Amino acid sequence: MGTRDTTDADRASDGPAFQPVFENRVRFAETDQQGIVFYGEYFTFQDEAVSAFLRAIDYGYDRMIDNGWQIHVANTELNYRTGAEFEDVIVNELRVADIGTASLEYEYRATRKHDGELLADGTVTQVAVDLETEETTRIPDAFRDAVATFQGGLASDA
Template sequence: MDTVDNTDDAGEPDFQPVFENRVRFAETDQQGIVFYGEYFTFQDETVSQFFREIDYSYEEMEADGWQVHVVNAELNYRDAAEFGDVLVNELRVAEMGTASITFEYRVRRKSDDRTLADGTVTQVAVDLETEEPIAVPDAFREAVAAFQGGLASADP
């Protein structure tokens, strides 16, 4: 049986394409390009879709008594997207600490494979009732590792 290597040349998990969208007119600015703030919306939708892809949705988190809160988000803008462009939004879990999950995000234009933006978003697992940080559940860690072929740890 062949094994699939889901890592890049540095041994990091590969980016997974998890969400495609076509740029809508409402997402563009007066210059006719995607308004920079929209990329955070694309990034957020990509994280949500990632959770669905690993079969661990927000609803399942809540049923298990936890949720995530964004504590940091960063984006680097590389090139402009315009009305009608199809965007491929990719994600990977770069690090998982005791209570934190850091995602690396990248969005490419489908027609020419050009990277338009990349960045990170860090979320912290919190108890649903107390909203205090908790350890990321093992079931979630296992789902991520199975989906992307492993994961890196942010702390011991």
């Protein structure tokens, strides 16, 4: 997974291209009595996508802590479009749509691999805080640069 060639279809008019950051095969335990992925599982997939994105840009939680800051989730939203079933492979994509002074917003989407059907999409907003004081802090330029390099720019570059 990682940086790929992008087309106009991949790039929304309001931001950089989504990047596939990980795939998962739906496990039986993730389905409900109706045989589709239980809606709450998508929050786990979304969270895994954020972690995979941070690994892909080589700026994970350990590096944040080494640099004296960390991120806290302030908000997360999901829209359910259609159901995935047992054994479906889900492609989880993410992009940083906005980086403010101390906050960032990821846009997330999950598609079924075999037909490209959109399963769910949403956002995660995180706030950067000083490791010692827990007060908001400016997101370092090195993090911004890593994001821009990985996804081909920032929203302000679009």
